[in-house]
Amino acid sequence: MPELPEVETIRRQLAPLVEGRRLVDVEILDERWSRPLAPAELAAALAGRRVEELGRRGKYLLWALEGDVYLAQHLRMTGALLYEPEPEPSHVRMRLLLRDGAGEHRLVVDDPRRFGTGELLLGTDALDDFFAARLGLEPLDEAFTIEHLRRAARGRRAPVKAFLLDQRRVAGVGNIYADEALFRAGVHPLRPAGRLTRGEWERLRTGVIAALRAGIDAQGASIDDFRHLDGARGSFQEEFLIHRRAGEPCPRCGREIVKMVAAGRGTYACEGCQRRPRRRGGTRQKARERVAVG
DNA sequence: CGCGCAACCTGTCTGC
């Protein structure tokens, strides 16, 4: 569920409510959430510490706690963070009690599908290693350049949509924003990543940034599960240009939007504005087809 | 190493 704009929305809402406060109690109610640590182990490592900063890397929410201790939290598909929910939601996996001079406040992780996780990282070296192994460039950083994209995609035959979804290439883009960015760029999701021209990478870079910014401005997309801290919905789903709009006219050319599968995910495109790749290239592929026919 | 796909879970919706 939550991609970069959704996690950033949560971070912006939550940071002023947790920074400077102390985690006086930590309850972890699902051993999947804390794995490989036992719930009690992770809870003990966090409890009693002051929250210094709430950050974000890709789709991770990063809690920086006093004593050089970090929690890298991921909401995966159906995780939601809720501040003092009334009543408590039905799938609570973690509960935090935060205290400052004025009083105590409750923060809860609700997650029906149980994919969400919280990883304990001790020290900045462990932190850097963790993200270096998982995440590529932040698309909203200045370092997110055409040159970086072209280099990372060189020789890749997988569809450009798979490239955008690979967190080690670009951090934070998920299924919604990949579709939106590709449409904005006029690039078909099934085009092999290594085949894009420099001009297409230029448009795709711009499209990724624009789609993510629009998502943040709308405070995220709530198709189904995503909720703000207070349970409110984001509104970006109302501004989707292409995602989940199969059968509707393309906002640019009017042709009917189609749904397909790319990178194993439901994918939406306008095949008038986004030119489908012709078959597949490569002599090896052709040879295999000849054998199959012959 | 690159790539595609199953698996991890639960809930919801669709079609028969």
Added chain:
DNA sequence: TGCAGACAGGTTGCGC
């Protein structure tokens, strides 16, 4: 109405 099957914003691990 009931039920099987498909599908869902993500990531990881396996086999080729």
